[in-house]
Amino acid sequence: MQDVIDIHDLTEQEILDIYALTEEMKADQPAYHDALSNRTLLMFFAKPSTRTRVSFEAGMTHLGGHAIYFSEEQSQLSRGESLADTAKVLSRYTDVIMARLFEHETMIELAEHADVPVINGLTDLLHPCQALSDVFTMREYGIEDGPLAFVGDGNNVAHSLMQICATLDIPCRIATPEGYEPDTTITDRVAGADVTITNDPAEAVDGARAVYTDVFVSMGESAEKKAAFDGYQVTPELMAHGDDAKFMHCLPAHRGEEVATAVMDGPNSIVYDQAENRQHVQKAILYSLLTV
Ligand code: CP
Ligand code: NVA
Numbered sequence: 001m002q003d004v005i006d007i008h009d010l011t012e013q014e015i016l017d018i019y020a021l022t023e024e025m026k027a028d029q030p031a032y033h034d035a036l037s038n039r040t041l042l043m044f045f046a047k048p049s050t051r052t053r054v055s056f057e058a059g060m061t062h063l064g065g066h067a068i069y070f071s072e073e074q075s076q077l078s079r080g081e082s083l084a085d086t087a088k089v090l091s092r093y094t095d096v097i098m099a100r101l102f103e104h105e106t107m108i109e110l111a112e113h114a115d116v117p118v119i120n121g122l123t124d125l126l127h128p129c130q131a132l133s134d135v136f137t138m139r140e141y142g143i144e145d146g147p148l149a150f151v152g153d154g155n156n157v158a159h160s161l162m163q164i165c166a167t168l169d170i171p172c173r174i175a176t177p178e179g180y181e182p183d184t185t186i187t188d189r190v191a192g193a194d195v196t197i198t199n200d201p202a203e204a205v206d207g208a209r210a211v212y213t214d215v216f217v218s219m220g221e222s223a224e225k226k227a228a229f230d231g232y233q234v235t236p237e238l239m240a241h242g243d244d245a246k247f248m249h250c251l252p253a254h255r256g257e258e259v260a261t262a263v264m265d266g267p268n269s270i271v272y273d274q275a276e277n278r279q280h281v282q283k284a285i286l287y288s289l290l291t292v
Helices: 012-026 051-062 083-093 104-113 128-140 156-168 184-189 201-205 223-229 271-291
Strands: 040-045 066-071 096-100 118-120 148-151 172-175 195-198 210-213 246-249
Touching: 012 128, 012 156, 012 271, 040 051, 040 083, 051 066, 051 096, 051 271, 083 096, 083 104, 096 104, 096 271, 104 118, 118 128, 118 271, 128 156, 128 246, 128 271, 148 156, 148 201, 156 172, 156 184, 156 195, 172 201, 195 201, 246 271
Parallel strands: 040 066, 040 096, 096 118, 148 172, 148 210, 172 195, 210 246
Antiparallel strands: none
């Protein structure tokens, strides 16, 4: 494994290896406390973040390493330095780069020019660290056989979930309003897998073990989009179509928009476990990229 940019590039075995290591990270095995000493993670952000930034930075501390927050707007990129030069120079100082960017093509360009491993901390197209953590969380709850239903926007989080479900043979149901279906580059890639796309939330949730949603308006998008999502809120009534389904959300959440407060804060919500597992999974990724 050279980079973690797209779930599509990972084999089932690579994902299972990350999970085996994640369990050791979560058990806080002392063997890993200094595993990345003197190693530096560069965290390159072109968009805001709470979980990704803090979980990666604290995770690097746990492994005995160091992390640097690098904001695009405060860097020379904002004054016209090329991404290629930036990637080359950052690779001379640091051991691994995690980036959160707008265009997915920019992530690919960054990885092409970097001489160190690159981890995708979210692009407009994909959010692989999130999906890896989400399925790890489903495994902890014994619901990894699915189905997983995603209700809302056919966005980066939905795309990475579709991809990981396809790789691990988890039935996946996606319900979006018309015009907000997942990107065809992703649907083409998962052709042949048990992935269903519908405009009917109840159909998607029918018999699901996990019901997942995300914000209707992603970072960088116009709020006007919200109007299209009437009827796509995850409510107790919608949850009732599932099979004692857990509620999942990558966070940040907007109670009263994509999810009802009663569901978000209800007994079947596992959203904070998902958030915690980001750190354990990412520590496993960092360790794998830098030492295995
Ligand atoms: N889920 C997630 O990536 O959260 P942040 O935007 O806070 O990093
Ligand atoms: N789809 C959301 C995910 C945030 C973690 C966004 O891109 O803003």
